[in-house]
Amino acid sequence: MNGADRLPGPGTSSAESAFLTEFQGFDVDVDGVRIHGRVGGSGPPVLLLHGFPQTHLAWRYVAPRLARDHTVVAADLRGYGDSGKPPAGPDHSAYGKRAMAADQVGLMARLGFDRFAAVGHDRGARVVHRMALDHPHAVERAAVLDIVPTRHVYATVDRALGEAYFHWFFLTQPAGLPETLIGGAPEFFLHRLLGGGLATTAGPSSAWAEYARCFRTPEAIAAMCEDYRAAATIDLEHDGADAAAGQRITCPLLVLWGKQGFVGRTYDPLAVWHEYAHNRHGTAVDAGHFLPEENPDETVVALAEFLG
Template identity: 40%
Template sequence: MFEGFQLDRIGGLRVRHGGSGLPVVLLHGHPRTHTTWWQVAPELAREFTVVCPDLRGYGESHKPPSDATHTPYSKRSMARDITSLMSELGHERFAVVGHDRGSYVAYRTALDWPDRVTKLVVIDGVPVVEALERCDAKFAADWWHWWFFGQLAKPAERVICADPETWYNAWTSNGPDQLGPENHADFLAAIRNPATVHAMIEDYRAGLGVDRQADEDDRAAGRQLTCPTMMLWSTRDDIEDIYGDPLQVWRSWCPQIVGHGIDSTHHVAENAPAELVRSLQTFLRT
């Protein structure tokens, strides 16, 4: 995987980077690591400098102790990791692409550091506060894991760590045939590590509290995304079922947002990499 890329550890993050041209950072979702981009990053690296980190807490990146507010796993803390990483690599301005949980880090980076983010792509995600305010019986039934992960008595960690491979469908829908052997091996190593499982769950706990508050504060202050922004979503996932037109959800945050669906299940970088690459290239080039 990642032929021609360099593997480093910078500021607590495990990161692969390669290519040349305008810089773009790719942020994975739960429960993946940076290797989810193995079919996407090399194609983008033909014309961009591509940076793929493991998010804080995920994969082999650092896992700082949490606290009662879960702030160490807030998207603001994770976004700060990304800006520091890009500075270390010499990129003061860059595009950011985030999928799933990574989409929350991506838009938080663009909101908090508008002078540094040139373009934003969010995939399969809407602002946390928008998701929670639209929560109804269908959302609660389909996304029940948010509330299970949010329990402070830590039943999620106990249940997942008892049999992580079954919980994460590691030999069925998330098997090596779907993920690719090396990506699958990295995924397995991550979900088998109790410290990684705990950190990933802390990400969700932060989402229900401190991240929601950050979104509410931004909205009350009238802050909007100022960089060109695109949303992509997997049409065989449940984004449209829950939100209808997801672009409408984003328009109060970014009136000029563009986007479209991709024929894929949730993990689009693995399920429809060619179409994702084309969409990203078209947007990032302009």
């Protein structure tokens, strides 16, 4: 990767620079889509992917500690943060997890890492799931935080899930409806999504202002809706094809979930993931949904042990 790619790009804000101060910002073009993030540390490479409706700063407590023994890459998914937000296309495939996973594998290759560990939370974990299936040559080991597979979620929908995951069904509505409604009060909607488990006020350790900056634009709102539309359409097609072919994750898989979160209260995560991965293990973390921010200590310990 050339040096110019690793300079802070046009999307890097002064507020973002207050976090992960020992990390270097980058904006890398991967097949026409800009991927933004930060890289730091030294040692075996680890890719960290955030969830909805956040950015790579979701890892601000975890990344520096992992960077003591690893080269840590924390990246914004396409459609999120300061990464590119391409048109979705009629089948939503531009925001399918296959496309999002390919972005990140391409990013790591540009950074000089053809094989790496991948860790994802929430939407990022769904990208890691797809990445481990599509790119087994690249993903040495994988960790998924506070999810069960998308296919299992849709196959077991009930009233409790509909209420807890209301945005899964709201954001998939035809283009224009959720975008217009969210655009009328974006920070109110963001607060509703984050306020249950995170501090959403300004402060020295709060990323709220950055999350709000990146969330409130029409382009970001539309892209995030497309992420969920893809999950309910093209992603399910890909997942169904894998299930029919008997394809499962072959690399070691770490499954972490929050004891107080919906996943921990509703599912037996290890039992569910047994149907999707050959070699999985994991444990609950004393947290709600946002493990890397609510309980970074337990999260780091579990990840460090798994990563070696």
